[in-house]
Amino acid sequence: MRGLPTWQNLYKDGFKPNKYLLKKFFNNHVKPELEWIKEKGICQKITQYAFYNLGSAFQRFFKGLGKYPNFKKKGRNDSFTIDNGGKPIPVGGKSVKLPTIGWVKTYEALTHTNCKRITISRSADSWFIAFSYEQDCQPSNKPHLIVGVDLGVKQLATLSTGVTFTNPKHYRQNLAKLQRLSRTLPRKVKGSNNRRKAKIKLARHHIKIANLRKDSLHKMTTYLCKNHAKVVIEDLNVSGMMQLHI
The missing domain is CATH 1.10.287 (Helix Hairpins)
Structure with missing residues (x-):
C-alpha cells in the first residue's frame, strides 16, 4: 500500500524514482515509524521484492508493455517473495524449510534441488509455494x-x-x-x-x-x-x- 503512493509523491517532488530509491526512502523514513515491520525480520525481505516488482511494473508501463500500476487489494492474489540472503534454499520431499518462517509441509512432494527465492501465494484458503530452478533437458525428435x-x-x-x-x-x-x-x-x-x-x-x-x-x-x-x-x-x-x- 505504501510503495505506489511513495513513488507518486517522489515523482511530484521532482525525483526520478526507481526501486533502489524507493527502498532507500522506505528504510530511512517509513520503516523507523513502524515497529511491527521489524518482527522476525521477514518483512524486510517481503518489502524488498515488493519494491522490485513495482519497479518492474513501471518499466513495463514506460515501454508500453503494460498498464499503469495500481494498488494491490488485500485478499486478492495475496503473495509474497522471500530469499535466504543470497544463500541457496534446499527444497525436496513433502516439507521445506523457509527462511525465517521455518519448516512447512506440502501436500505434494517437491523436486530435490536448490533455488534462490520462493514465492508464497494464496488462492481462497489454500497456500502454494512456487520456485524456479535450472534443469538440463535434451531436445527430442518431433514427428x-x-x-x-x-x-x-x-x-x-x-x-x-x-x-x-x-x-x-x-x-x-x-x-x-x-x-x-x-x-x-x-x-x-x-x-x-x-x-x-x-x-x-x-x-x-x-x-x-x-x-x-x-x-x-x-x-x-x-x-x-x-x-x-x-x-x-x-x-x-x-x-x-x-x-x-x-
Missing part, C-alpha cells in the same frame, strides 16, 4: 517439423495437421453454481463467520473454473511442444470475436 494453429470459439484450436481441440466451455458448465454462490454471499452479515465461509466457497469455485481452463490449455500446449518443432499461431482478438458472436 512434425512445423504446424499452424487456427484459434476459434466453437473449437479451441484446429491444427494444420487435422487435429482439433474442442472447447470444453468450463465457465458455461459451472455458471449455475457460480451464480448461486454469488447471490448467497451478499445475504450474509458483514463480518460474520457465515459470510467468511460463503466467500471462501465462492473463491474456491472461481479457482476450480480457472484450473479447468488452465488444464485444457496445458494439455493442448504440451501436445504442440512434444510433437512439433515450430508452431505458427495467427494473431486474432478472440475476446472480441466472442462478443460479436463470430
